[in-house]
Amino acid sequence: MDEPALIQDALEGDLNAFNTLVLHYQDIAYNVAYRIMGEPGAADDAAQESFISAYQKLHQYRGGSFKAWLLRIVTNNCYDELRRRQRQPVLPLKPDLPDGEILEDPYWLEDEDATPEEHSEQAELHAAIQKCINELEIKFRTVLVLVDVEGLDYQTAAEAAGAPIGTVKSRLARARERVQDCLQGFWELLPENFRHRDEKMI
Amino acid sequence: MNHQHHTNCQDTIQQLNAYLDDELDPQLCAQLEAHLESCTDCHIVYNTLKKTIQLCQSDGEEVALPADVRQRLLASLGLGEVDDTE
Numbered sequence: 464m465d466e467p468a469l470i471q472d473a474l475e476g477d478l479n480a481f482n483t484l485v486l487h488y489q490d491i492a493y494n495v496a497y498r499i500m501g502e503p504g505a506a507d508d509a510a511q512e513s514f515i516s517a518y519q520k521l522h523q524y525r526g527g528s529f530k531a532w533l534l535r536i537v538t539n540n541c542y543d544e545l546r547r548r549q550r551q552p553v554l555p556l557k558p559d560l561p562d563g564e565i566l567e568d569p570y571w572l573e574d575e576d577a578t579p580e581e582h583s584e585q586a587e588l589h590a591a592i593q594k595c596i597n598e599l600e601i602k603f604r605t606v607l608v609l610v611d612v613e614g615l616d617y618q619t620a621a622e623a624a625g626a627p628i629g630t631v632k633s634r635l636a637r638a639r640e641r642v643q644d645c646l647q648g649f650w651e652l653l654p655e656n657f658r659h660r661d662e663k664m665i
Numbered sequence: 666m667n668h669q670h671h672t673n674c675q676d677t678i679q680q681l682n683a684y685l686d687d688e689l690d691p692q693l694c695a696q697l698e699a700h701l702e703s704c705t706d707c708h709i710v711y712n713t714l715k716k717t718i719q720l721c722q723s724d725g726e727e728v729a730l731p732a733d734v735r736q737r738l739l740a741s742l743g744l745g746e747v748d749d750t751e
Binding site (some may be wrong): 478479481482485489490492493494497503507510511514515518588589592593596607610611612614616617632635636639642643646 | 682683686688713714717718720721722723724727728729730731734735737738739741742743744
């Protein structure tokens with residue numbers, strides 16, 4: 464994919480060129496939104512709004528990593544939506560399903576009272592990790608999602624988060640520390656070589 | 666634990682994240698690795714942090730943009746149905 468040429472074509476009004484960029488980045492944009500927002504419905508809206516916003520703001524793109532520029536728009540959209548929800552909390556509605564039908568979507572199935580016997584250990588560990596990530600403050604969650612979940616390097620993550628690289632490093636360290644502490648609450652699910660809480664002497 | 670050892674532990678802990686992310690200067694990497702080999706406490710912290718990162722990374726299974734969302738997006742951009750199989 465000749466990204467600079469596609470961006471130039473898109474700037475000149477070629478929607479198909481922009482569509483190629485959308486297709487290339489749609490999944491990472493959606494995944495970042497999904498992990499930051501913590502639920503799929505909000506991620507759908509954030510991803511869609513982000514691409515529309517990117518198209519409208521394309522003339523503001525000044526070179527550099529297009530991925531980082533796009534993810535900055537995604538994280539900003541997520542921040543705006545989360546702030547809006549804080550001011551005006553919304554209760555998620557459960558899907559309207561016929562009696563007895565089960566929706567196989569972990570988001571709706573998560574049950575804090577579930578016993579270990581009710582899910583496989585792997586599924587429980589996955590849910591525990593997601594819960595611990597979701598409990599992070601947004602600024603910490605964002606850098607952890609960008610670096611650990613999506614695999615961005617510090618520089619790209621800094622551009623995507625709109626923060627200096629030093630800030631990204633310190634937020635990442637703090638986020639990992641908090642996830643580590645949070646995961647100790649799911650002691651029985653953790654791999655054996657992770658259980659070091661009693662040995663941590665420093 | 667003497668003062669020098671304590672200082673090395675603090676430096677090591679501060680640098681562990683960058684080290685595990687391959688973002689640490691090579692010379693500092695060598696110093697850190699030498700310290701980890703000789704310090705049991707730091708090695709435990711290293712292992713725990715490494716495992717935490719691996720657990721977070723394992724949570725990163727890619728979720729595809731739902732087809733209906735993509736179609737709505739393309740419709741918003743005036744593109745309608747497109748062939749995205751390329």
